Amino acid sequence: MNRLLPRLAPLAMLALLAACQRAPAPEAEAPLPTPIEQAPDAAVPDADGDDAARVRHPRLQVTTLDGDTYDLADRRGQWVVVNFWATWCAPCLKEMPELSALGAMREHIEVIGLAYEDIEPDAMRAFLDKHPVLYPIAIVDVFSPPEDFETPRGLPMTYLIDPEGAVVQRYLGPITAEDIERDIAAAGGPAVPTSPAA
Helix, strand or coil: CCCHHHHHHHHHHHHHHHHHHCCCCCCCCCCCCEEECCCCCCCCCCCCCCCCCCCCCCCCEEECCCCCEEEHHHHCCCEEEEEEECCCCHHHHHHHHHHHHHHHHCCCEEEEEEEECCCCHHHHHHHHHHCCCCCCEEEECCCCCCCCCCCCCCCCEEEEECCCCCEEEEEECCCCHHHHHHHHHHCCCCCCCCCCCC
16 A cells, blocks of 8 residues: 555545646736635535535634634634646746735735645745735645645635635636636625726
């Protein structure tokens, strides 16, 4: 059995790479985000028959690259964007600046990036020196991701959590600040700001 584990790890990483490569090239126009129906209160089986629980009020407690503990339960009263991404995923990198600006410009919105890949913290810090963001980043174990969130089938995978801690929307694929603000407004949050008249 122990001999089998080293052989399975590369296969798992190949499967993750294949999932991300299905996304369009950075030059191509990105598809519209795919909102996934809101999960019910109880844990339910995955659409593929997988028994991974999708929880309406997920728990998330991770250690960020800065060494701080990020606990989703401490963010009540805020809208939280939980973004699964990876350094090798072109659509993920394309949306990072916009997510960073959203979190910085909107007091009621907070963003947390969950790096879903096998990478050393020093390598991630070096990557973020070249691709800086203003929100916290945590590296999550691809073999044991946060259990209250669905294992990403592709990247990016993003969750919108309301001020009560409930999942309002899940998106598979790249998203924009406009998508998030529109869905916050639709869920009863602040309206999408309008640009001042010229």
